[in-house]
Amino acid sequence: MVERLKPEDRAAGLNSLPDWHLCEGREAIFKSFKFRDFREAFGFMTQVALVAEKMNHHPEWSNVYRTVDITLATHDVGGLSDLDLELAHEINRIASPA
Numbered sequence: 001m002v003e004r005l006k007p008e009d010r011a012a013g014l015n016s017l018p019d020w021h022l023c024e025g026r027e028a029i030f031k032s033f034k035f036r037d038f039r040e041a042f043g044f045m046t047q048v049a050l051v052a053e054k055m056n057h058h059p060e061w062s063n064v065y066r067t068v069d070i071t072l073a074t075h076d077v078g079g080l081s082d083l084d085l086e087l088a089h090e091i092n093r094i095a096s097p098a
C-alpha cells in the first residue's frame with residue numbers, strides 16, 4: 001500500500017528533482033517542459049505514457065504545441081507519495097537523456 005509522504009521526506013525528495021515545484025493550495029508537484037516542436041513534445045508524452053502505465057501511476061498533463069505541463073499527485077492518498085518522486089525522475093530522464 002502506497003503511503004503519503006511526510007513533509008520532511010517530501011522536501012528531501014523535491015530537492016533532488018530540478019525544476020519540480022510544489023503546487024499552491026494542493027499537495028502535488030508541477031513542472032513545465034518545452035520542446036523544439038510538437039513532434040518532440042508528443043514523442044516525449046508517448047514515452048512518459050508507457051512508463052506511467054508500467055508503474056500504474058498516471059500524470060495529470062496538458063499539451064499546447066511544444067509545451068507539456070505536468071502535475072503529479074497520488075490520488076489514492078490525497079497527496080504525494082514515493083510514486084510521484086519516482087515518476088518525476090523518470091520524466092526528467094526521458095526529457096533529457098544522458
Ligand SMILES: C[C@H](O)[C@H](O)[C@H]1CNC2=NC(N)=NC(=O)C2=N1
Pocket residue numbers: 056057058059072073074075076077
Ligand atoms: C486502481 C488503480 O490502480 C489506481 O486508481 C491507480 C491508477 N493510477 C494512479 N495515478 C495516480 N497519479 N494516482 C493514483 O492514485 C493512481 N491510482
